[in-house]
Amino acid sequence: MEDFKLRFYTNFIKDDRYMYLVKGLGNTLMITFLAVLLGIALGFLVAIIRSTHDKTGKAKLLNTICKIYLTVIRGTPMMVQLMIMCYVVFGKYNINKIIVATLAFGINSGAYVAEIVRSGIMSIDPGQLEAGRSLGFSYAQTMWYIIMPQAFKNVLPALANEFIVLLKETSVCGYIGMMDLTRGGDIIRSRTYEAFMPLIAVALIYLVMVMALSWLVGKLERRLRTSER
């Protein structure tokens, strides 16, 4: 027990080492939050273009661009994309790493969100589009008022899952020299030569965040479900 206390002290309290975790967590949350926003924006845009093409045959060129985007992003590892973003795209510029990481993760997440949302849009009965159009709504209005709210509800669990994956995936940020939560724990390990304490702490923090996120989504899902019966 005494030993545990001492190890806790050297790993977290001494020299304010817990600050590595706090600062790292701050960066992890910041990147995840911004990347989720970017991912949603990109994902919905791509999903709408793709499903509009599937349903009406319009927007051929845009659809092709979207397909290339999906193929490239989903066909290469996240870590490679992150390093390309940092050392190739922004290699010559001294730019805030948070922005670099946000762009890389947001663009990556957008590809997965796009396919999730598109499956949601395609799962809505075509009769809904016809009903909206027959009342006089334009295609865009029907999408906005009638199709998207239903599609969003259907894909919410899958979407939440994607964001949980994203949160954990930001742990590769260390590869571009950023201090995220994982890197913070690793720095402590390099100072104290002890793996157990800092790494278990890092794992626990991720776990708590994921559980909180799942709980929130469950609540939202139940609220949206009230219209079913």
Next chain:
Amino acid sequence: MSVNGEVLFQIDNLCKSFGANLVLDHISTEIRSGEVVVIVGPSGSGKSTFLRSLNLLEMPTQGTISFEGMNITDKKTDINKYRQKIGMVFQHFNLFPHKTILENLTLAPIKLLKKSKEEAEAEARALLKRVGLEEKENAYPAQLSGGQKQRIAIVRSLAMHPEVMLFDEPTSALDPEMVGEVLNVMSDLAKEGMTMIIVTHEMGFAKEVGTRVLFVDEGIIKEENNPEDFFGHPKNPRLQEFLSKIL
């Protein structure tokens, strides 16, 4: 019932094909204000496609449709404005499941006719009362029976004050004991002078409420007549055969 109103629809040589499959084969007819036109025919005959062409849910491949003298098949026509004047009731109701009954009725009037929420709701409540569903305004579509859903679908269209109502097999997806309640609403509507075009298999209704019956087969109007002669003295052999099977 006045059947001698002005011409609403003027349809000339309407054709529609899906790939190599010709579904409508040079259909020409006119539909006047106040008419209740019932379209019957075997399945796959093109009767639904014809009805859906009238509000451009199906784009004609050839021919023209004019509504009140305006060519709606012209690319320059504002389809959305035009569709506001044409109510449509579907076989599968197509209510919006994520909205309450009241919201189903008020969505289009508020967004498209720019009515205030209060005005649209007051009107919606009056419509609900008319079909005996006023206590369902806060329910969701999933909580209603098929017959109730279809009555809501009818008043959802009526909330836009259409000049014509199109019905695409409105009772085909209903349990038999619910068919009556929907047909009653439609009869009342016909009595009020609404112009209606109805695709249906309810021959009794066609006889009673229709002012004209069209027999569509193989994409062609093979016979059209008043209900009495249509059912009493059919001339076309295909129609005779069709009627003998279902009556």
